[in-house]
Amino acid sequence: ATILSLKGVTKSYRSKTGAVSHVLDGIDLDVEEGEFIAILGFSGAGKTTLISAVAGLIEPDNGTIELRGKAIDGPDKDRGLVFQSYSLFPWLTVEKNVALAVDSVHKDRSKEDRAALVRQKVQLVGLGHAMDRKPAQLSGGMRQRVAVARALAMEPEILLLDEPLSALDALTRAKLQDEIERIRKEEKRTIILVTNDVDEALLLADRVAVLTPAPAARIGKIFTVDVPR
Numbered sequence: 129a130t131i132l133s134l135k136g137v138t139k140s141y142r143s144k145t146g147a148v149s150h151v152l153d154g155i156d157l158d159v160e161e162g163e164f165i166a167i168l169g170f171s172g173a174g175k176t177t178l179i180s181a182v183a184g185l186i187e188p189d190n191g192t193i194e195l196r197g198k199a200i201d202g203p204d205k206d207r208g209l210v211f212q213s214y215s216l217f218p219w220l221t222v223e224k225n226v227a228l229a230v231d232s233v234h235k236d237r238s239k240e241d242r243a244a245l246v247r248q249k250v251q252l253v254g255l256g257h258a259m260d261r262k263p264a265q266l267s268g269g270m271r272q273r274v275a276v277a278r279a280l281a282m283e284p285e286i287l288l289l290d291e292p293l294s295a296l297d298a299l300t301r302a303k304l305q306d307e308i309e310r311i312r313k314e315e316k317r318t319i320i321l322v323t324n325d326v327d328e329a330l331l332l333a334d335r336v337a338v339l340t341p342a343p344a345a346r347i348g349k350i351f352t353v354d355v356p357r
C-alpha cells in the first residue's frame with residue numbers, strides 16, 4: 129500500500145536580488161509501505177528541500193504531500209528525521225538525549241517502557257556501552273548513531289535520513305550502512321534516505337529516485353529506478 133504520496137510538488141526560492149530558482153518543479157512520487165527509497169542527486173539538486181517538505185519543515189508552493197491519504201500539516205512524530213548535523217544536546221548523556229525524544233512522543237507509555245525503549249535502540253546502534261557518555265566524549269560516527277537511535281526510538285512510520293553518513297570517514301560509513309541494513313531488516317520501517325553517493329543508494333535502497341539538478345534538461349524533475357536484488 130502507498131504510505132506517502134507527493135503530487136505536483138513545486139518549490140522555488142527567491143534570492144535577495146529577486147532572482148527566482150525553481151528547485152522542485154512538479155514532483156510526483158509514491159512511496160510504498162516498508163519501502164526503502166533513496167533520493168539521489170548532486171549538491172543543490174533539491175534533496176534537502178524535498179525531504180524537508182516531507183518532514184513538514186517547509187511548505188511547498190504547490191502540490192500535495194499525503195501520509196496515508198491525509199495531507200501533512202507540519203512536523204509530526206510519524207516522520208522522524210535525522211540530519212547530517214545530528215544536533216544532540218551537549219550537556220546530556222547519550223541515554224538522556226534519546227530519552228528526551230522518547231518522553232516527548234511516547235507520553236502514554238510507562239516510565240519503565242520508555243526506559244526500555246531507549247536502551248533497546250541505543251543497543252541496536254551498538255552504543256550500549258556508551259549510554260552515560262556525553263556527545264563531546266563520542267566520535268562523529270558515534271554521535272551520528274545516537275541521532276539514528278533517537279529517531280528510531282520515536283518509532284516514526286517513516287524514517288527520514290538526510291545524508292546522515294556523508295560527514296563520516298569511509299570505515300565508519302560502511303559500518304553505519306551495515307547497521308541501517310540490519311535495522312531495516314529488523315524493523316521493516318519505511319525509510320527515505322537522501323544521499324549524493326550512488327554506491328550507497330544502490331547498496332541500501334529498493335528504489336532510487338533521482339532528482340535532476342537545475343542546469344539539466346529537465347529541471348527539478350524526478351524519476352525512479354528499481355534496484356535489482
Ligand code: ADP
Pocket residue numbers: 141142149151169170171172173174175176177178
Ligand atoms: P541538496 O540537498 O540537493 O543539496 P537543497 O535542497 O539544499 O539541495 O538546495 C537546492 C537549491 O535551493 C540550492 O541551490 C540551494 O542553494 C537553494 N536553497 C535551498 N534552501 C534555500 C533557502 N532557504 N533559500 C534560498 N535558497 C535555498
Ligand code: ADP
Pocket residue numbers: 171172175176177212291
Ligand atoms: P545539503 O548538505 O543537503 O547540500 P545545504 O548545506 O546546502 O544542504 O543546506 C543546509 C540548509 O540550508 C538547508 O536546510 C537549506 O534549505 C538551507 N539553504 C541551502 N542553501 C541556502 C541558501 N542559498 N539560502 C538560504 N538557505 C539555504
